[in-house]
Amino acid sequence: MPDAQRILVIHGPNLNLLGTREPEIYGAATLTEIDGFLASMAKDAGCELDAFQSNHEGLLIDRIQEARTNADGILINPGGLTHSSVSLRDALLGSELPVVEVHLSNVHARETFRQQSYISGIAVGVITGFGRNSYRLGLEALIHHLREA
């Protein structure tokens, strides 16, 4: 039996407010609910999962740096840092781990500045626009990717 895949889920700034923050765009699910179904999906799939949210770019980068030695892949919703952070991209690249980028909203159907991502170019793939299901689909895609690697 192969070792369980270890997955790190990263949620960027403002995602702690899910459920109350612009629900017409981001939906009604709270971050606790999202982390809950991801944990149960991972368990069913025989994977280990750790989730981390921060509003602080440096803390996100510290956690990603640690993942290099204790995770096999990263599922990330970088929030607004998607569109601005070279440092977050560098940290993900430095981790040398496969990355799947997810967004609740369809960033391509919104303001022009949201259509640029510093992360997509280094990700295995991107899932955007399916609300909470973007996370489900992203986790499934990452697990498949890790098992095929």
Ligand code: DQA
């Ligand atoms: C988001 C999209 C970003 O543009 C925005 O800044 C967010 C959430 C999403 O999940 O749709 O914070 O990443």
